[in-house]
Amino acid sequence: MSDKLRVLSLGAGIQSTALYLMAEKWEVKPDVAIFADTGFEPDPVYKHLEKLKSIGSIPIEIVSEGNIKKETLDGVHSGKWFANMPFFVSNQKGKVGMINRACTQHYKIKPIRKRIQELRLIHDVKKVEQWIGISTDESHRAKTSNVKYIENRFPLLELGLSRIHCIAYLKSIGWGETPKSSCIGCPFHSDAFWIEMKNQRPEEFAEAIDFDNKIRKYCRVKGKAFLHRSGKPLSNVVFLHEYQNELFKFECEGMCGV
Numbered sequence: 229m230s231d232k233l234r235v236l237s238l239g240a241g242i243q244s245t246a247l248y249l250m251a252e253k254w255e256v257k258p259d260v261a262i263f264a265d266t267g268f269e270p271d272p273v274y275k276h277l278e279k280l281k282s283i284g285s286i287p288i289e290i291v292s293e294g295n296i297k298k299e300t301l302d303g304v305h306s307g308k309w310f311a312n313m314p315f316f317v318s319n320q321k322g323k324v325g326m327i328n329r330a331c332t333q334h335y336k337i338k339p340i341r342k343r344i345q346e347l348r349l350i351h352d353v354k355k356v357e358q359w360i361g362i363s364t365d366e367s368h369r370a371k372t373s374n375v376k377y378i379e380n381r382f383p384l385l386e387l388g389l390s391r392i393h394c395i396a397y398l399k400s401i402g403w404g405e406t407p408k409s410s411c412i413g414c415p416f417h418s419d420a421f422w423i424e425m426k427n428q429r430p431e432e433f434a435e436a437i438d439f440d441n442k443i444r445k446y447c448r449v450k451g452k453a454f455l456h457r458s459g460k461p462l463s464n465v466v467f468l469h470e471y472q473n474e475l476f477k478f479e480c481e482g483m484c485g486v
Contacts, residue, residue, distance in 0.1 A: 233351050235344055236261040236359040238280075238288060240273050241409040244361035245280065246394035247383055249401065251359075252284060258359055259351075261288045262343055264336045267295030270425075270432055272407035291339040296331060296411060297439060307447045311335060314415050315443060318459035319451040326415070326457075327449060344378065357381050364390045413439040415455050419467040422456075426467075437463045 236251065236258040238244050251257040261284075263277060281288050296313070303310030311334035318324045344356050356378050362370045363384045373380045384394070398406060408421065413436045417425075426433040436455065440462040446453035456465050 231353065232355045232357055233347060233353045234258040234357045234359060235347065236286070237340055237361070238263045239361065239409045240276055240407070242391060242394050242398065242406045243363050243384060245406050246397050247359065247361040248280060248284065248286060249403065250397065252286060258286055260347065261286050262340050263288060263290050264339045265290050265292045266335045266411055267292065268297040268411040268413060269409070270407060270412055270429065273409055276407050289343065291343045293335050293339040296335050297413065301442055304443050304446050315446065315453040315455065316415060316457050316459055317446070317449050317451045317453050322459070324457065324459035341375065341378070348377065355379060359383055363394060364388060412436050413455055415457070423467050
């Protein structure tokens with residue numbers, strides 16, 4: 229029996245992409261990389277994954293716990309259970325708050341852990357070392373695993389590498405642009421991200437507007453739900469370049485946005 233299996237949690241953002249490509253050249257590398265697909269990812273993310281698959285020797289598996297967009301809209305209108313996205317809610321007095329998030333756990337962490345358990349049984353190993361692409365500027369997101377057979381490892385932290393270092397590395401190998409890994413309709417998008425989507429991927433922006441309009445009457449909350457923190461319909465928001473909220477500032481584990 230082998231004592232350990234190494235699995236890279238591939239968010240498909242800058243840090244995990246840099247880690248995947250760096251690890252290609254290491255003597256000790258992950259046995260597999262796993263990407264959790266919410267079904268609501270921007271098209272550049274899917275193209276990015278295909279590019280990685282075409283050049284990488286580390287196998288990439290794509291897993292899913294369902295389609296977050298479909299299941300959210302079903303739940304918003306029917307009241308049946310679904311994993312909350314962190315919508316902004318505006319009450320009758322015009323105050324805007326954010327509801328609790330459960331989507332990361334359900335659509336990102338859960339399917340990866342389910343596949344890790346399957347691989348653990350297939351390979352007959354006691355321990356799984358899970359590599360997570362958290363960099364030094366996000367070190368507060370690095371946490372120990374709450375699963376006894378999974379040991380979290382953060383190679384970028386071990387190497388003292390920041391997000392800027394990862395960008396420089398990708399540039400040095402001629403990798404090109406790396407898309408931001410997050411759902412099309414994620415409430416954590418900065419205004420700069422919404423502007424980029426609106427200008428460069430108008431079909432996705434139209435999809436986000438449609439999604440935003442359909443979540444308005446969210447049966448679980450008093451008030452109206454929105455994707456934008458202004459508490460206004462996405463189609464009416466005047467985006468400001470300088471206004472940046474920190475993407476996944478309160479992320480509990482490094483599964484999204486890296």
